[in-house]
Amino acid sequence: xxxxxxxxxxxxxxFSFLKMLTVGLVLKLDLLSRATLSVRRVFSQFQDxxxxxxxxxxxxxxxxxxxxxxxxxxxxxxxDIVVSTLAFHVNRTSTPAVPFLHVALGNLxxxxxxxxxxxxxxxxxxxxLHSCRSxxxxxxxxxxxxxxxxxxxxxxVDRTVFFxxxxxxxxxxxxxxGISHSTKVLVYAGRLVRQKNVHLxxxxxxxxxxxxxxxxxxxxxxxxxxxxxxxxYGRELKEILERQKLGGKVIFTGDLDDQGQADLFSAGDLFxxxxxxxxxxxxxxxxxxxxxxxxxxxxxxxGLKDTVIEGETGYFMETRLTETxxxxxxxxxxxxxxxxxxxxxxxNRMSEQSVRHVAQHYGMDSFERNLVRAIHxxxxxxxxxxxxxxxxxxxxxxxxxxxxxxxxxAVKENFFSRYQNFSPVDHLINDFFMSPYSSHMTxxxxxxx
Numbered sequence: 294x295x296x297x298x299x300x301x302x303x304x305x306x307x308f309s310f311l312k313m314l315t316v317g318l319v320l321k322l323d324l325l326s327r328a329t330l331s332v333r334r335v336f337s338q339f340q341d342x343x344x345x346x347x348x349x350x351x352x353x354x355x356x357x358x359x360x361x362x363x364x365x366x367x368x369x370x371x372x373d374i375v376v377s378t379l380a381f382h383v384n385r386t387s388t389p390a391v392p393f394l395h396v397a398l399g400n401l402x403x404x405x406x407x408x409x410x411x412x413x414x415x416x417x418x419x420x421x422l423h424s425c426r427s428x429x430x431x432x433x434x435x436x437x438x439x440x441x442x443x444x445x446x447x448x449x450v451d452r453t454v455f456f457x458x459x460x461x462x463x464x465x466x467x468x469x470x471g472i473s474h475s476t477k478v479l480v481y482a483g484r485l486v487r488q489k490n491v492h493l494x495x496x497x498x499x500x501x502x503x504x505x506x507x508x509x510x511x512x513x514x515x516x517x518x519x520x521x522x523x524x525x526y527g528r529e530l531k532e533i534l535e536r537q538k539l540g541g542k543v544i545f546t547g548d549l550d551d552q553g554q555a556d557l558f559s560a561g562d563l564f565x566x567x568x569x570x571x572x573x574x575x576x577x578x579x580x581x582x583x584x585x586x587x588x589x590x591x592x593x594x595x596g597l598k599d600t601v602i603e604g605e606t607g608y609f610m611e612t613r614l615t616e617t618x619x620x621x622x623x624x625x626x627x628x629x630x631x632x633x634x635x636x637x638x639x640x641n642r643m644s645e646q647s648v649r650h651v652a653q654h655y656g657m658d659s660f661e662r663n664l665v666r667a668i669h670x671x672x673x674x675x676x677x678x679x680x681x682x683x684x685x686x687x688x689x690x691x692x693x694x695x696x697x698x699x700x701x702x703a704v705k706e707n708f709f710s711r712y713q714n715f716s717p718v719d720h721l722i723n724d725f726f727m728s729p730y731s732s733h734m735t736x737x738x739x740x741x742x
Contacts, residue, residue: 314374315349315373316372316375318339318343318350318351318375319376319377320352331575335448339664342664343376350371350372352365355371362384365384369383369385369389376393377393378400379398379400379407379408380407380411381393381414390418392416392418392672392675393418394422395420395421396422397421397422398424399572401432402572402574402726403726404722405696406697408432409689409696412684412685412687413684417441417678417681417682417687418681422667424445425599426445427730430729431726434726434729435689440682440687440688442670444667445663446667447600448575448577449655449656449659452652454551454555455554455555455581457559457644458556463559466557466559470544470546476507476508477507477508478508478560478561479511479565480511480513480563481494481566482513482558482581482582483514483578484514484515484516486517487522489568489570490566490567490621492529493567493621494510494565494567495534497565498510498542499539500627505631505634508542510565513546513553513554514548515548554578555585562633563590563633564582564583564591565589566579566589566591566597567591567610567626568592569592569612569619575600576596579600579607580600582647584651584652586647587644589608590610590626590630593732594732600655610625611625612730613731613732614727690725692722
């Protein structure tokens with residue numbers, strides 16, 4: 294497609310107030326119905342904040358009738374900017390120059406396939422909205438000349454639910470689970486899937502109890518019932534507990550709603566996670582735990598590298614990509630946990646700092662401010678561009694072509710579905726896309742062609 298000049302879409306300078314803007318919001322209901330709780334939560338927050346600040350037109354709800362292409366044209370003619378996931382395919386050649394703000398969610402690591410497959414629908418006036426700096430590094434690798442915009446908007450937690458709930462709630466919840474006041478309690482909340490590395494928590498607990506015998510680990514979450522590997526992993530966890538004789542030290546709560554999870558955090562001493570999940574682009578549970586006053590000991594990975602402040606709100610376990618998977622510095626994590634559990638003053642100080650940190654950076658007010666600014670900046674960026682260029686004319690790093698070719702032409706089924714048994718070429722591609730999530734840039738391909 295030849296580059297086309299900007300048409301009559303109004304620019305930012307035409308608006309005196311934000312409220313005058315019409316924001317198009319694409320809700321792919323079929324995708325949201327299958328999405329994780331955190332993704333559904335993000336889009337619920339997006340809807341609320343957009344409705345509060347702008348006139349909002351929803352697709353497809355506000356564009357009934359006609360075929361899909363005509364409905365999308367009607368939709369785009371109504372909007373000054375569109376907020377969408379990286380799943381909205383639309384022909385934009387005969388529509389006004391409306392910039393898209395694409396919400397990346399977990400689509401950038403492991404090949405950024407959602408971006409690469411959407412190239413024909415992208416334009417250089419578009420912006421990718423990402424929730425952690427690691428995702429920005431991945432975008433910079435894919436597009437060396439940065440033909441597309443990017444903007445950091447961390448997500449938010451509900452601080453009307455997640456806040457320190459006091460000694461009375463601590464005693465109530467501990468009594469519910471049969472835990473004494475003197476017991477040290479480690480908390481994990483999240484899915485029980487392989488890439489969350491719950492089994493590593495058991496290894497840590499085995500070492501920790503040698504120094505702090507009166508300690509328990511509470512796990513909130515469950516296996517994904519639609520995932521065969523997740524179900525198998527759940528069985529493996531039970532077998533590991535039996536083999537390590539940790540059954541009396543570990544409590545499974547199953548899935549909890551937000552209030553139940555906040556109650557659980559109120560009964561804990563610190564939050565613990567070894568996740569190397571490939572789409573850990575924020576880490577809701579860790580931020581919610583900090584909001585409740587729990588220091589965090591976690592893998593130095595993805596969004597956690599932004600949300601947790603080393604030595605202030607928690608401690609990191611370094612991560613490294615290898616040819617057989619992602620290694621996590623478990624011994625270092627054990628040292629941090631033992632030190633925090635033994636030093637009440639340090640733990641209490643970090644608890645207070647965690648609450649302040651979340652209030653300052655991850656409340657709904659911060660999310661709203663960042664989202665409004667992102668829309669402002671995306672429109673301003675559109676107005677600086679005089680020729681619109683379609684995404685298939687962007688300059689891509691050769692490694693991006695490699696991953697697209699391998700997946701589009703089915704060279705290998707279930708590519709990156711697991712880390713084991715990679716060929717050297719496979720590992721090079723994996724390292725290129727995933728190393729920004731880890732602590733170290735190991736064997737990475739150069740950042741420019």
